[in-house]
Amino acid sequence: MNSTPFLDVYDCLFQHYGPRAWWPAETAFEVMVGAILTQNTSWTNVERALVRLRDVVPLEPGAIAGLSPERLGEALRPAGYFNVKTKRLQTFCRWLVAQGGEEPLTKRDTHTLRHELLAVHGIGPETADDILLYAFGRPVFVVDAYTRRLFARLGLIQGDEPYEELRARFEQVLAKEAGLYNEYHALIVEHAKTVCRPRPLCSACVLKDRCPAAGANLAHSAIASKR
DNA sequence: ACCCAGGGTCATA
DNA sequence: TATGACCATGGG
Numbered sequence: 001m002n003s004t005p006f007l008d009v010y011d012c013l014f015q016h017y018g019p020r021a022w023w024p025a026e027t028a029f030e031v032m033v034g035a036i037l038t039q040n041t042s043w044t045n046v047e048r049a050l051v052r053l054r055d056v057v058p059l060e061p062g063a064i065a066g067l068s069p070e071r072l073g074e075a076l077r078p079a080g081y082f083n084v085k086t087k088r089l090q091t092f093c094r095w096l097v098a099q100g101g102e103e104p105l106t107k108r109d110t111h112t113l114r115h116e117l118l119a120v121h122g123i124g125p126e127t128a129d130d131i132l133l134y135a136f137g138r139p140v141f142v143v144d145a146y147t148r149r150l151f152a153r154l155g156l157i158q159g160d161e162p163y164e165e166l167r168a169r170f171e172q173v174l175a176k177e178a179g180l181y182n183e184y185h186a187l188i189v190e191h192a193k194t195v196c197r198p199r200p201l202c203s204a205c206v207l208k209d210r211c212p213a214a215g216a217n218l219a220h221s222a223i224a225s226k227r
Numbered sequence: 228a229c230c231c232a233g234g235g236t237c238a239t240a
Numbered sequence: 241t242a243t244g245a246c247c248a249t250g251g252g
Binding site: 162 | 241246250251
Binding site: 046122144188189 | 230231232233234235236
């Protein structure tokens with residue numbers, strides 16, 4: 001038994017799903033692009049956009065920054081919010097070029113880099129942390145909608161806390177290791193895609209013994225099977 | 228015809 | 241500080 005339920009949940013998920021090998025991308029820059037495109041958007045739609053984007057330009061900040069908004073927007077269309085994301089992606093790419101590329105950023109300390117990312121228009125806390133963790137390997141815990149839903153369902157958080165509060169809570173209790181945070185977030189996403197849905201499938205969940213929603217879920221299926 | 232998806236910004240009170 | 245509107249496509 002672990003001293004913290006937060007690590008306990010991690011062990012359950014890891015045991016069940018195994019290592020996830022995230023983020024689904026070839027390069028660090030592709031992680032950054034994906035992190036922006038996946039804002040409130042399913043990953044399958046992001047993949048369509050990435051294919052179309054690669055079809056137009058090489059996946060490099062300078063090339064994307066140099067595209068006309070019309071051509072970029074057309075490539076990004078499948079990812080949704082394409083006008084918004086065109087602007088955000090080009091703003092980010094221009095910023096990255098102005099920094100001299102990725103290499104100088106690897107020398108900045110995590111706290112500084114995080115604030116610099118947040119200062120880029122269109123980069124919010126989750127996108128910044130995706131980039132910090134999965135592109136730069138920094139020990140930053142990513143809090144997304146899936147994280148809120150799972151841990152609220154487990155009764156370990158309320159769910160509507162401010163982003164920073166939740167991130168601090170996870171990082172306080174868990175060892176500050178990028179490898180752990182990397183795997184944990186990936187496992188939460190995998191779990192959300194399979195059983196921890198908006199309509200919970202808690203009866204089929206590895207964590208059902210911990211999940212108060214499992215009772216309601218079982219009761220619901222009992223009712224369903226009666227008719 | 229709904230709801231949902233790996234958020235963020237902006238205007239308002 | 242804290243809600244609500246808005247952005248937009250594709251799948252279930």
